[in-house]
Amino acid sequence: MLSRVAESIYWMSRYVERAENVARFIGVNLTLMLDSSDREQQWAPLVNTTGDHEDFEKRYKMATEENVLRFLTFDRDNPNSIISCLRAARENARSVREIISSEMWLQLNTFYLKVNDAATRGKGMESPHDFYTSVKLSSHLFMGITDATMTHGEGWHFCRLGRKLERADKTSRILDVKYFILLRSVADVGTPLDDTQWAAVLRSASAFEMYRKKHGRIWPKGIVQFLLLDREFPRAIHFCLREANESLHAISGTPLEQSTSDVEKLLGGLCTYLASTSVDEIINNGLHEYLDHLQDQMNLVGTKVFEMFFAQRVREPEKKPASESLQ
Amino acid sequence: MKFRDYNLGGFFDEMIGEDGSPRLAVRHLARNLEALPDGELIRRQKSADRALIQMGITFNVYGESAGVEKTLPFDLVPRILAAEEWTRIELGLKQRIEALNLFIDDLYHEQKIIRDKVVPEHVIASSKGFRKQCVGMNPPRGIWCHITGTDLVRHGDGQIYVLEDNLRCPSGVSYVLENRHLMKSLFPEVFAASKVRPVSNYPLRLRDVLEFLSPDSVSSPRVVLLTPGVFNSAYFEHSFLAQQMGIELVEGSDLVVSDGFVWMRTTKGFERVDVIYRRIDDDFLDPKAFRPDSMLGVPGLMEVYKAGNVALANAPGSGVADDKVVYAYVPRLIKYYLDQETILPNVPTYICDEENDLSYVLENINKLVVKAANESGGYGMLIGPHATNEECADFAKRIQADPRNYIAQPTLALSRVPTVVDDHLEGRHVDLRPYILYGKDIYVMPGGLTRVALKKGSLVVNSSQGGGSKDTWVLADAATKEEDLLARNPAQSQSQSQEANI
Numbered sequence: 001m002l003s004r005v006a007e008s009i010y011w012m013s014r015y016v017e018r019a020e021n022v023a024r025f026i027g028v029n030l031t032l033m034l035d036s037s038d039r040e041q042q043w044a045p046l047v048n049t050t051g052d053h054e055d056f057e058k059r060y061k062m063a064t065e066e067n068v069l070r071f072l073t074f075d076r077d078n079p080n081s082i083i084s085c086l087r088a089a090r091e092n093a094r095s096v097r098e099i100i101s102s103e104m105w106l107q108l109n110t111f112y113l114k115v116n117d118a119a120t121r122g123k124g125m126e127s128p129h130d131f132y133t134s135v136k137l138s139s140h141l142f143m144g145i146t147d148a149t150m151t152h153g154e155g156w157h158f159c160r161l162g163r164k165l166e167r168a169d170k171t172s173r174i175l176d177v178k179y180f181i182l183l184r185s186v187a188d189v190g191t192p193l194d195d196t197q198w199a200a201v202l203r204s205a206s207a208f209e210m211y212r213k214k215h216g217r218i219w220p221k222g223i224v225q226f227l228l229l230d231r232e233f234p235r236a237i238h239f240c241l242r243e244a245n246e247s248l249h250a251i252s253g254t255p256l257e258q259s260t261s262d263v264e265k266l267l268g269g270l271c272t273y274l275a276s277t278s279v280d281e282i283i284n285n286g287l288h289e290y291l292d293h294l295q296d297q298m299n300l301v302g303t304k305v306f307e308m309f310f311a312q313r314v315r316e317p318e319k320k321p322a323s324e325s326l327q
Numbered sequence: 328m329k330f331r332d333y334n335l336g337g338f339f340d341e342m343i344g345e346d347g348s349p350r351l352a353v354r355h356l357a358r359n360l361e362a363l364p365d366g367e368l369i370r371r372q373k374s375a376d377r378a379l380i381q382m383g384i385t386f387n388v389y390g391e392s393a394g395v396e397k398t399l400p401f402d403l404v405p406r407i408l409a410a411e412e413w414t415r416i417e418l419g420l421k422q423r424i425e426a427l428n429l430f431i432d433d434l435y436h437e438q439k440i441i442r443d444k445v446v447p448e449h450v451i452a453s454s455k456g457f458r459k460q461c462v463g464m465n466p467p468r469g470i471w472c473h474i475t476g477t478d479l480v481r482h483g484d485g486q487i488y489v490l491e492d493n494l495r496c497p498s499g500v501s502y503v504l505e506n507r508h509l510m511k512s513l514f515p516e517v518f519a520a521s522k523v524r525p526v527s528n529y530p531l532r533l534r535d536v537l538e539f540l541s542p543d544s545v546s547s548p549r550v551v552l553l554t555p556g557v558f559n560s561a562y563f564e565h566s567f568l569a570q571q572m573g574i575e576l577v578e579g580s581d582l583v584v585s586d587g588f589v590w591m592r593t594t595k596g597f598e599r600v601d602v603i604y605r606r607i608d609d610d611f612l613d614p615k616a617f618r619p620d621s622m623l624g625v626p627g628l629m630e631v632y633k634a635g636n637v638a639l640a641n642a643p644g645s646g647v648a649d650d651k652v653v654y655a656y657v658p659r660l661i662k663y664y665l666d667q668e669t670i671l672p673n674v675p676t677y678i679c680d681e682e683n684d685l686s687y688v689l690e691n692i693n694k695l696v697v698k699a700a701n702e703s704g705g706y707g708m709l710i711g712p713h714a715t716n717e718e719c720a721d722f723a724k725r726i727q728a729d730p731r732n733y734i735a736q737p738t739l740a741l742s743r744v745p746t747v748v749d750d751h752l753e754g755r756h757v758d759l760r761p762y763i764l765y766g767k768d769i770y771v772m773p774g775g776l777t778r779v780a781l782k783k784g785s786l787v788v789n790s791s792q793g794g795g796s797k798d799t800w801v802l803a804d805a806a807t808k809e810e811d812l813l814a815r816n817p818a819q820s821q822s823q824s825q826e827a828n829i
Contacts, residue, residue: 002581006594094383095557098570102382109383154594251594309594317585317597 001154003313005099008092009155010305012100013146013162015089016108019082019115020139021170022072023132025049025177028204030128033065043068049173050080069128074119082135083119086112101149104142111138157247161305164247168240169298172291174204175227198223205235224287225279237294238274244301245271251309263304270297329361330745336754339483339742341406352409352802355520360404360752371513372403372747378512384505386560386790399502400795403513406744406757406777407521410804416479416487416761417771419671422661424475424763427492427648429664431471435461435644445663446656450680453731454650455701456495458609460616461644464633467540468766472648473640474533474604475763476500476775479671483740488674490758491654495646496606499776499796500529500762501564504571506798522803524773529762530571533604536766537574540638541601548601551575551591553582555607555623560791565606579607584627589637602638603628609643651700651734652678675737679730688726688735692719695735697726710786712738741786744797746779756780758788759799774799 029046044063047056052071055078060067075081079088090112097105115135125131143163150156198218202208207226210233215222230236245267249256252264259265282290330343342353349357360368376398379385385396408416433440434451441448451457476497478490507526511518534550541548554565556578569576581591582600590597605612611621616629631637647653655676658669677684677695688695692711699707709722726733743754761775777797778788788794 001594002575002577003592003594004578004581005575091557094562094566096576097383097563097566098576102570106382110381113381312592312594312596313581315592317583317590 001099001158003310005096006155006158007306007310007313008096009099010158010162010310012089012092012096012108013159014166015085015092016111016139016142017163017166018080018170019085019089020136021167021174022050022080022082022085023135023139024170024174024204026069026072027129027132027136028174028177028200030132031200031203045177047071049177052078052080069125074122076119083115086115096155099155101145103145103149107138107142107145111142114138154251157250158309161244161247161251164240164244165298165302165305167235168237168244169295171205171227171235171237171240172294172298174201175224176288176291177201202226207233207235221279221283224282228282229274229277229279231275238271241267241271241274241298248305261304261308263301263308266297266304267301270294270301330357330752333745333752334754336743338740338754338756339481339485340754341481341742341744341757342404343745350407350409353407356405356407356514356517359514359517366750368403368747368752369750375401375403375509375513378509379505382505383563384502385563399790400781401502401506401509402746402755402779402781402795402797403510404745404747404752405510405798405800406759407800407802408774410802410807412487413773413801414806416671417773419489419669420477420761420763420771421769422665422667422670423477423489423492423657424472424765424769426657426661426664427475427494428469428471428765430660431494431642431645431648432469433664434647435464440660440663443663445659446653450650450652450656450731451647454647454653456609456644456646456648456650458617458644458647460629461642464642464644466642467542467635467638470540470765471642471645473536473540473642473765475641475765476760477763479759479761480674480739481742482674483742487671488739489657489671490674491651492648492657493760494641494648495608496561496641497760497762498561498564498606499760499778500772501567502796503762503772503774503776503799504529505567506796510798521800523800524803524807526772526774529772530568532764532766532770532772533568534572534574536764537572537602537604537638537640539766540640542635542638545601549575549599550602550604551577551582551600553577553579553603553605553607553625555579555611559606561606568604574604579623579625582625582628584625584631587631587634587636589625589628589631600637602640604640609646612639612643649701651676651698652680652731655734674739677735679726679733679735684735685726685730688733689723692723692735694738696738697722697733697735700732700734708787710738713786738786741780744777744779746781746797748783753783755783756786756788757797773801 025046029042033042043065046068047053047063050072056071060071071078071081073082076083078084090108093100093105093108118131146156146159150159198220199208202211202223205227211218211223211226215226226233227236229238231238231242233239246256248264248267252261254260254264259268330347330349333343335343335345342349342357344350379398379401385398430440434457440446441451472494474497476493476499478493479487480490481487503526537550538548551574552565552569554562554576556562559565566576575591577591583590583592583597585597589600589603591600607623610618611623613624613626613628614621615626628637629643632639632643654673655678658673661667661669677688679685679688688697693714695711697709697711702708709718711719741756741758744757745752746755757777757779759775759777762772764770777799778790778794779797780786780788780793781795782793785793
């Protein structure tokens with residue numbers, strides 16, 4: 001597969017997942033706000049977690065609900081807003097239309113046009129819950145179509161690799177949002193906090209019912225275990241990284257139990273790391289610090305993926321081109 | 328809606344005869360259209376418009392900001408050609424392509440046709456499409472023009488004429504395939520009754536042609552489509568064709584020349600490329616051979632091509648036959664190379680480079696269509712009867728300054744096809760571009776792209792200038808070959824249902 005194409009597929013998939021997760025961040029916050037008596041301060045952390053707070057403060061100043069929603073949803077100058085992510089996803093898809101299935105293109109294009117239409121007309125905000133739900137569903141539909149219509153070969157694995165890395169990163173950020181909102185002091189961890197608010201976090205990761213089946217009672221440790229370390233729940237970080245690792249090995253052709261390249265060693269190492277940590281250790285050493293470290297490592301995986309597969313598009317062949325050596 | 332109210336406007340209409348009733352071949356469609364309830368026509372037209380946007384069947388518009396995409400307007404009333412008439416068109420096109428291929432090959436070798444004074448030497452020497460770099464070259468299997476789009480028009484006399492040849496990178500075939508796809512969902516009932524010949528196997532045919540060109544030593548050739556990139560106006564088509572053929576779509580920067588071969592940059596390293604369907608003009612193909620400032624091409628590509636280690640379609644240099652002055656000589660080429668009479672006539676053409684023709688053109692410029700020899704897309708053209716006196720005077724000056732670069736033709740009364748305008752049908756002028764593939768043999772796709780000038784009274788059908796397109800139906804008759812029938816047979820098998828398993 002062409003390096004350029006692999007890179008486009010990988011980013012197409014990452015951007016769709018990113019758009020979905022921005023909708024999830026906002027969704028959980030909207031729900032929290034409904035139950036919250038203290039309505040003002042809780043929109044700023046949302047901008048912090050996407051890492052774009054400097055840009056936000058420069059252009060919007062006040063972290064009101066309206067400003068934050070606009071910045072994260074329809075602001076075309078914010079590269080991580082839903083509309084910007086979808087635009088980037090679509091542009092990438094457009095450059096690999098012949099590789100992905102027609103159905104995938106059709107769904108992504110329709111998805112983009114719908115959000116673009118809402119952005120242009122400023123619609124969607126009269127019923128934000130419905131709007132963000134539809135963004136999530138459109139993303140699910142795209143993933144489902146991808147899995148059902150695209151050959152599960154190299155291209156599909158790049159798709160999955162991108163999606164799972166992005167999802168792992170964003171689940172860690174959803175946990176982090178919650179950390180900022182609720183865990184003002186370390187002492188709060190493990191105390192029985194408002195169930196409704198934790199439930200909102202689980203719902204934002206579509207994890208509420210699955211969590212119930214496994215852990216029953218809602219309590220912070222259980223949630224951290226479930227969203228971080230669970231091996232079976234599809235939005236759990238551990239689960240995502242294991243699937244990413246599988247795709248990575250499928251692409252390189254290295255057996256799963258071996259690691260030859262830097263990126264395989266790094267990602268394989270992360271999976272082992274997650275498999276061997278306990279919730280208590282994480283909480284004792286600081287959830288935020290743990291998540292921070294994890295995010296750094298996942299970013300490094302992204303860099304190594306680029307070096308290993310995509311950088312080929314700018315590399316020169318080792319032998320000098322024949323026509324040049326004659327001169 | 329009823330055809331009683333339809334106004335022929337004094338033009339030949341592809342659908343409605345002079346007596347005001349539908350022609351024999353279109354009777355099923357006409358009956359169907361007439362039976363549509365009020366508002367249904369416009370509803371289906373809107374549904375087609377929506378589908379085009381959702382499917383992203385768009386072209387980029389030059390001169391507007393990057394990423395601006397427009398759809399090629401699609402009109403849902405098809406243009407229909409009867410089986411018998413098509414047979415003649417098909418023969419005529421095959422004859423023309425065969426002669427043009429021999430002509431190009433001759434030009435880059437012995438130039439017998441110039442020695443025998445059939446075509447004047449200076450016409451070739453001054454043609455922009457003639458590439459000195461290609462002299463003496465032998466393209467794989469001796470074929471230069473693998474893919475040709477020839478523009479045909481029907482005049483008021485009912486006769487089909489060849490308007491121009493496109494041997495460089497003819498575009499539009501993707502619209503033919505997508506238009507058909509759309510029409511099948513809009514008018515399923517008419518299809519079955521009308522016996523429309525399928526066009527859907529074009530991508531496979533094209534792939535066969537491309538594989539046929541690969542070097543003999545290669546058992547399973549790697550074929551790629553080379554595009555200038557996502558900002559090119561025809562990008563959708565490049566991507567669509569690559570997808571339909573199941574080949575890789577590459578940009579110049581994805582390819583590199585090394586050790587006498589062309590390689591592509593993949594996630595697993597460099598992989599060899601054997602055949603390139605290039606949708607980049609000669610000028611930009613290889614900065615070492617042609618324009619040195621080209622960023623789109625592959626440096627060193629021509630050397631590999633000359634050594635026979637990669638095939639290019641169409642062959643570099645074949646654009647010489649696109650020259651509109653060369654066009655004027657095609658009937659003579661057919662006589663010279665094939666010793667046959669021309670089946671599909673040219674539009675009568677005045678060659679401004681010839682003295683008698685020049686003075687006729689200058690005197691009658693307001694009645695003629697004047698074309699620059701090396702322009703396409705409807706640019707560099709004067710339609711005398713629709714032009715102002717100043718425009719005519721300006722063109723006259725340009726012709727006198729460079730007569731070699733101009734031809735003139737009588738203004739044709741292009742035939743019309745009923746076209747949806749608001750909630751009813753009006754006649755609009757059309758042309759037709761069939762696609763011809765030259766591989767083991769010559770294949771003409773049954774149909775082609777019918778372009779329609781959507782502006783009332785306009786004769787310019789180009790998409791860049793307010794044109795749209797229609798589906799083109801070539802009807803089958805008893806003589807139609809087996810391939811068509813196979814494509815028509817429905818699948819027989821049925822999957823098991825749950826009950827059967829219990």
